[in-house]
Amino acid sequence: MNKIILSAMIILVAFVWQNAFASHASIYEPRVPEENLEEVQEIENPYPATEEQIEAGRKIFFGKGLCVTCHSKDGRGVKIPGHSPRDFTDAKWQEIRTDGELMWVLRNGSPGTGMPVRVGKVITENEGWSVISFIRTFSGK
């Protein structure tokens, strides 16, 4: 019982903390720090978005990457306190971000938001590239 109360309090504090430091005004603003942006934007996905690659990414998204918990089945994202998960069906956002930037977020998380580090922690770099190819399919193109 005490454990439950303690967990609830930790979650509450985490959300208050996250809100207090949430500083990204627009979802279109880069998440990569200014000094690295140009370099990161040029990094390309080394794997072509073949059907197999997209399918591998789908498995990560719904499986061990745990992406679906926050980003939902349709990629629009669930409602969570603080920063909303990105709406992957947003065509403008899809166009603005390069694959290199998405990989940066998978490696570093999005500081000040609930987006956690994924690559190097729960998935490998190769799995990261496949899940990026899968995320691109939400744009409807």
Ligand code: HEC
């Ligand atoms: C605990 C919830 C949570 C999980 C799990 C999660 N995300 Fe996120 N994700 C977020 C939130 C919140 C944002 C919005 C961050 C922001 O606005 O900077 C986000 C943003 C993103 C972005 C957009 C970053 C940008 O540059 O705009 C990508 C790409 C992404 N997540 C991919 C993933 C992938 C792939 C996984 C699984 C491997 C995953 N996320 C798991 C919560 C989560």
